[in-house]
Amino acid sequence: MAVKELPMIRQRGVCCGLPDIDAGWAEGTAGLMKALSDPTRLTMVASMWKAEEPICICDFTAGLELSQPTISHHMAKLKGVGLVDSEKRGIWVYYRLSADLAPATRRLLSQLIA
């Protein structure tokens, strides 16, 4: 990321071009970022990442200081962007990071979760 000099000459009312940024990429990536933009959801994702085994919703409800509907709501958002998979076992529902995460997403998480 070498930083070039500022352009010296510029006429009023005349703007230069921007690099081409794919709108689909921006939309999709923003969706993923939005899913990760809440401390609670980030904590859940990091927990599943570090635990490397499925975690029961009841454990999140007990561990984080939030109501059960709120936990469910956050988990639904993570599921909505395909970050997690769920598995029902008896009366419990276990969540884990999706088995088929895109490699880029996996690298992103490994970068994110120290």
Place this chain on the structure above:
Amino acid sequence: MAVKELPMIRQRGVCCGLPDIDAGWAEGTAGLMKALSDPTRLTMVASMWKAEEPICICDFTAGLELSQPTISHHMAKLKGVGLVDSEKRGIWVYYRLSADLAPATRRLLSQLIA
């Protein structure tokens, strides 16, 4: 990320523990994610990343189909989390990715922007 087996036995009303996730990390990282959770801001960041030279606000206003106050508003958010630096030059204001981004943040962006 080997996925272990589900716990077989579990008593009703008894929950296991969660991995320890630092609350400060969650809060801070969520803030960064929130800054990147909008397609417009993501496009701006990617533009500055790829251009490797400062970009004038007027170029964003011309290139993205949004009003000038909206562009300014988004840029202010990016500046708020320390992602960008600004430099006034005549009647123009140029923005670039912050010169002293945390290495982890830089790696994150390089991972994000294909």
Place this chain on the structure above:
DNA sequence: CATATCCATCGACGATTGTCGATGGCTCAG
């Protein structure tokens, strides 16, 4: 069956967000 636990969904609420038009401060050209 009756009861208790776990969980998702619904409906509601205040808070935050993305967007815009209007305004005013700078800065340069004439």
Place this chain on the structure above:
DNA sequence: CTGAGCCATCGACAATCGTCGATGGATATG
């Protein structure tokens, strides 16, 4: 000085978000 262009800030608005209590379905126990 005057006018015009660039930009940040303000005030407003609809939309979304995070949170909760209430409800109901599913499942296991007795």
